[in-house]
Amino acid sequence: MSLTRAAVRRPVTTVAAVLALVLVGSVSLSRLPVSLLPDVTLPLLTIRTDYEGAAATEVSRFVAEPIEEAIAATPGLVELRSVSRNGQLTTTARFAWGTTMPETVLNVRERLDNVRSQLPERATRPTLLTSDPGERPIAVLGLTGPGTLRAIARTAEEVHARRLEQLQGVASVAVVGAPEDEIRIDVDPNRMRALGLSPTDIATAVRNANATAQGGTIRRGQFRFSVRALTELRDVEQVAQTPVGPPGGSIRLRDIATVTLASGDPETITQLDGAPAVGLVVYKDAGANTVAVTRGIYQTIETLSEEFADINMSVVAAQAEFVTAALANLGREIFLGGALALLVILVFLGHLRSSLAIGLVVPLSVLVALVLLQLLDVSINILSLGGLALGVGLLVDNAIVVSEATGRHRHAGLAPADATIRATGDVASPLIAGTLTTMLVFGPIVFVRGLAAALFRDLSLSVVTALGASLILALSLLPVMLAGRRGRSLRASLDAQGGDSAGPSARREALN
Structure with a gap:
């Protein structure tokens, strides 16, 4: 028994199966990762x-x-x-x-x-x-406040960055523009010359006092313990007590210099609205949903703003806005393309019911393709949606052929159900051959290796899955919609075969 004959004889089962696929496709649409480009990891x-x-x-x-x-x-x-x-x-x-x-x-x-x-x-x-081209920041935040930049940076490192890193999908948070603490030594040149010292002597003395040395190894049975001497300078007072000058002398660094704790020269200058600020650069995990992660970032910002009212957090840039806008434009193009295709079909076929049935195949094929894309670990990105947009014009081809062949057989006097089954049987082989030919054009991209395959894999899989779904729907659901109400079509078929003379057994066989 062919797929079309089984679908027409059991329309309720066919429609229920399609509705189940629509439900699963809607769930897949909400769970598929959303990103700007496919996740590509360069080796x-x-x-x-x-x-x-x-x-x-x-x-x-x-x-x-x-x-x-x-x-x-x-x-x-x-x-x-x-x-x-x-x-x-x-x-x-x-x-x-x-x-x-x-x-x-x-x-x-x-x-x-x-x-x-x-x-x-x-x-x-x-x-x-x-090196990962997908490892680009998805959000950049700016922190300002009435306090010192050092205090804001410390709060950003100890609280804000850690809170953001706890979000699902966030890989790391980098703090930029934070001033680093350094111990500054301002030497009095007159005292230094009076003692016969040079800047090199002072730098050597501080470096030797801050040296790290290994303390050896202690062995106890099968265990081995490394001993390390804690000889580094830990605070400003220890640096000021560093001996300088000839060995055995009593001259300390504080006698010829002023030692203070200060902020080092910034390697990165961060400003927000012309004022000094501390930046937080957020990176996402590979495969994470950019839009969902950004939504969690905004919620965390609201919570942190309530806890730290004196620190202003501003979203300087968010990749999700660009991703949402780009994907919305592609979605709009897909909708407009489908609407124009439906309009052209309605103009040339001149039959509203057939045109609506053909137009319904397009969104259903996209939903079924989304289910397959989720199974293939394909995210929603510009290339995958571009593949769906490319396939919109191809999705209606199979449905148009089936609808036109059905109309021709109905004009010849066949009942709707018989006309649909016979028409689909006539064109099934050419449809399968034509669809497979188109799919084979994109299929080899899946087996290509290198950066091109990593980028265009999503596009080819989108086209292949959408075309495959449209072929199955054109051979199963579309004949059911074109056949109309089952009872009336089958009764007309029985009348054509002899009406009541066919007997109850023939009637039961037809209805089954």
Whole structure:
């Protein structure tokens, strides 16, 4: 039994199944992640190492070479490139597409920890950064208030940033524009010259007093404990008590200089409406719903504004606004395209009922496609909606062919049910072949590797799923809508076969 014959004989079951799909599609629409672009993770890692005071040649020899030798054997590594500058090294490692990046990050981090002992003492610990184009801030907040910028920054770091990081979907919150505390030493040049000292002598004395030294290792049975000497300077008074001058002398730093706690020179200047401010940059998790996360951010801002009335929180930029506007424009284009297609169909077919049935296939196909997209982990973004918009004009093709063939058989004198079944049987094979041909154009994109596949996968899957849904609906639901009321159509079919002479058994067979 064909799909169309089964659907026409059991219209209630067919409509109920379609309504169930509509319900599931509506739920999928509310649960699908919403973002501007597909989540794309480039197989790229960046390693930054600082070697203060070293020339580029020394950085390349003593830092770049050990790091490259350590990570050169990482599985999946395709290209390794290092750029050495005065006092800084940047190493970029590119891996093959399809590499499992979380495992690779752990592998590279372990190799960097092992090579740490081979680096110069003044070189900092290598910092591993992941490159992700989707890791862009979804919101930027500005904090101002009557208090000092240092107090606002401390509240932002200890309260506001932590509260925002607790939201579901928020990966991290960066605090920018916060002044860093530093201990400032203002040396009296006359006293310094009188004691025969130079700025280099004072800097060396402070550096030696603030040195960190290992205390050795204590072994007790199978356990090993590392001992560390806490020799760092902890406050302003300890810095002021630092001995300077010849060894064994009684001269302290406070005798020739003024030691105070001050704010360092800002690396990032943040201003809001011309006034100094502290910024909060919010990043989301991969796959999180940008609109839902931003909604939670606004709710948290309202709560924090009530708890800290003296600190003004303002949303400087929110990606959700642009995402919502862009997706709304695409949704509007999809609606207008469907309305224009329905108008053209109504003008050329001249039959209101057939036109409405064809027009109903478009939104139903989109809802069914949303269910499939959720199963395929596709988010709602510009490319996936663009694929649906591209497929709107293609969705009505199958329905138009079925409707026109049904009208031709009805004009030949067949009953609506028989005309629909016979017409669909005549055009089913060409429809399936034509739809598969169109789907095969977009299908290979799913198997392409690289950045192009990561970007256009959502577009191709949207077109393929929408076309597949439209084909199934054109062969199942559309014949039911075109056949009309079942009893009248089947009774006409029985009359055409001989009316009552067909007997009760034939009538029961037709009604079943």
